[in-house]
Amino acid sequence: MKKLGIVIVMLFGLTAFAQNKNAKASIEVDGVCNMCKERIEKACITTKGVKSAVWNVQTHELKLIFDERKTDLKTINQSIADVGHDTKEITANDDAYNGLHACCLYRDDAVKDDHKDD
Secondary structure, three states: OHHHHHHHHHHHHHHHOOOOOOEEEEEEEOOOOHHHHHHHHHHHHOOOOEEEEEEOOOOOEEEEEEOOOOOOHHHHHHHHHHOOOOEOOOOOOHHHHHOOOHHHOOOOHHHHHHOOOO
């Protein structure tokens, strides 16, 4: 009976620490247009374990569904920064940012102003 109790406790313990295969998260990603949207979403979807990525141009909110057994938010943030977009966690390096199309240079106030009505 004691062994059965230990097995039950172990099973509950493993369940409590199990990683979610359909984890949901929302992060802020800088960008200004639909070209940015396509680039951001593609960077996420091509990251192993990401099942869904939808970025809103107006709110800059990226909604994700991903498998925590295969990836984590740090990895996803890095994938986004690698294609030139800043997140709250990771800033894109200058080479990646400067490689963006001229209309996508979201750090430039003039570009942001051009996209205000979009």
